[in-house]
Amino acid sequence: MTFELSERVQTVPPSGIRRFFEIAEERDDVISLGVGEPDFSTPWAARDAAITSLEQGKTSYTANRGKRELREAIADYVADRFELGYDPEEEIIVTAGASEAVDLAFRAFVDPGDTVAIAQPSYISYEPGVIFAGGEVLPVPTKEEDDFRLTVEGLEQAGADEADMLVLCYPNNPTGAIMTAEDLEPIAEFAREHDLTVLSDEIYAELTYDGNEHTSIASFEGMRERTIVFNGFSKAHAMTGLRLGYALGPAEAINAMNKIHQYTMLSAPTTAQHAALEALDSCDNDVRDMINEYDRRRQFVLSRFREIGMDVFEAKGAFYCFPEVPDGFTAEEFAEGVLREQGVAVVPGDVFGEGGEGHLRISYATGLDDLRKALARIEAFVEDHA
Amino acid sequence: MSEREVLELLRENARYSTADIARMTGLDESEVETTIEELEAAGVVRGYQAVVDWDKLEDERVRAEVELNVTLDRETGYDDIAERLARFPQVTALRLVSGDYDFDMEVEGDSIREVSQFISEKVAPVPEITQTVTHYVMTSYKEHGIELGDGEDDERLSFSP
Known part of the structure; x- marks a missing residue:
């Protein structure tokens, strides 16, 4: 017999990165700038706390929403860092990565036929998430001339005023763009005016540079009641494999997400919750050191692209930059060529949706020695094809 | 401020080129060069050395940590004693410390006998x-902030979203 796949699953195309993966497997000298996770290990104190919790046999389920202490620590942290006020009892849910939280939100708030506007280029999971929930995706492309910030003009052009929900992610994967309070203000106004629910993925919130501090769209007047904020420990605390994230929102919304979570996930990984509690408790210095290191690499990579003669906008967040491919290439051609000929893995921007074409996502979550080599190889590739 | 940044980078890897330090800090290359020269002239930066894992070499290298207790008198202070000891080339580090003993001295030689x-x-x-x-010293695990183990392989996938 053959399985009858659901239409929803069939609608979603296979991942655009897959093909590159196979090419990369053919060489053993590949330097990857295609990685969307930190090259640092989880701060030792957090790992140590996880190990200790295992030694003590703390391996049972936790409360569905996550350990109470952890939710309290999260509430304190977001209040302190982002001026966000959420009640640990009913307005915070701890999930298996921020990804789970995003999926819960789509399932909890999207009905078949609902339109979900997504600011693009963006992390590749939002679109499938909307489709799995039965919704319709409305891409809202952002432009390089706006430093890949979302604008009201862009929202209007895409017809997002008719949408039911808006998804945005700043600091942004894949562009490295950030949005300041002034940039967000009109977006907040647009959301209020058109009664949009806002999903704000702020997983890279700690990773902003050049003296910029992250502002959450939920902190604007009238936004808290219509916004779900996603964050987690994967990026700033280098805990990707521990799978721990969280969502913040009004009690009614978080309760709805928890309804799905309690039947499907039950609770987020217990060991990871112990690590996360320690991460918030004692790892600020580790996080600061990692941010300093990312910032140096960011400046290094941006300088090198400019020296090579590739246009690149001044990315100020996450650990990505988003240079333009030289004339005569599509992003895909460049990415495939530089991988086959020079053994450097980069991700073509198209993979991340509209507005990504003609660009490459360069991750600098890689040590400086490798970055130096990789940029020299990219330079050689550009010269070979000039 | 730039002084601090340059110093931090040199401490991380003294072989970073001035061009790379300039790229990482946003300073001009000439500014980086001047900063390094000033740090050297002021005696803040006293030298540059390789961090060696002696266990990886066939030649033996013997190192010892020596605790020293001293008595002082009117004519002789810690500095006088230290100055005298520091002159020996076998002494690779010498510090006055708090606690049960006075000086913490590191010594190197080609054999235990020496x-x-x-x-x-x-x-x-x-x-x-x-x-x-x-x-x-029997085994060294970390020197100058650098772990001497085999390190951890990068187990990350070459592409991830």
Whole structure:
């Protein structure tokens, strides 16, 4: 017999990165700038706390929403860092990565036929998430001339005023763009005016540079009641494999997400919750050191692209930059060529949706020695094809 | 401020080129060069050395940590004793420390015999030194902030979203 796949699953195309993966497997000298996770290990104190919790046999389920202490620590942290006020009892849910939280939100708030506007280029999971929930995706492309910030003009052009929900992610994967309070203000106004629910993925919130501090769209007047904020420990605390994230929102919304979570996930990984509690408790210095290191690499990579003669906008967040491919290439051609000929893995921007074409996502979550080599190889590739 | 940044980078890897330091900090190359020259001239940066894992070499290298107790008198202070000890090329580090003993001295030589002789013949006889306790280094795990183990492989997938 053959399985009858659901239409929803069939609608979603296979991942655009897959093909590159196979090419990369053919060489053993590949330097990857295609990685969307930190090259640092989880701060030792957090790992140590996880190990200790295992030694003590703390391996049972936790409360569905996550350990109470952890939710309290999260509430304190977001209040302190982002001026966000959420009640640990009913307005915070701890999930298996921020990804789970995003999926819960789509399932909890999207009905078949609902339109979900997504600011693009963006992390590749939002679109499938909307489709799995039965919704319709409305891409809202952002432009390089706006430093890949979302604008009201862009929202209007895409017809997002008719949408039911808006998804945005700043600091942004894949562009490295950030949005300041002034940039967000009109977006907040647009959301209020058109009664949009806002999903704000702020997983890279700690990773902003050049003296910029992250502002959450939920902190604007009238936004808290219509916004779900996603964050987690994967990026700033280098805990990707521990799978721990969280969502913040009004009690009614978080309760709805928890309804799905309690039947499907039950609770987020217990060991990871112990690590996360320690991460918030004692790892600020580790996080600061990692941010300093990312910032140096960011400046290094941006300088090198400019020296090579590739246009690149001044990315100020996450650990990505988003240079333009030289004339005569599509992003895909460049990415495939530089991988086959020079053994450097980069991700073509198209993979991340509209507005990504003609660009490459360069991750600098890689040590400086490798970055130096990789940029020299990219330079050689550009010269070979000039 | 730029001084601090440059210093931090040199401490991380003294072989970073001035061009790379300039790229990482946003300074001009000439500014980086001047900053380094000033740090050297002011004696803030005293030198540059390689961090060596001796276990990876066939040649033996013997190192010892030596605790020294001293007595002082009107004419002789810590600095006088230290100055005298620091002149020996076998002494690779010398620090005045708090606690049960006064000086923490690191010594290097080609053999245990050489190091032992040095301590018994050159250090112990110094009149102000009342006691020496020598700890030979058996294995080193970390030097100058660099772990000497085999390290961890990068197990990340070459592409991830």
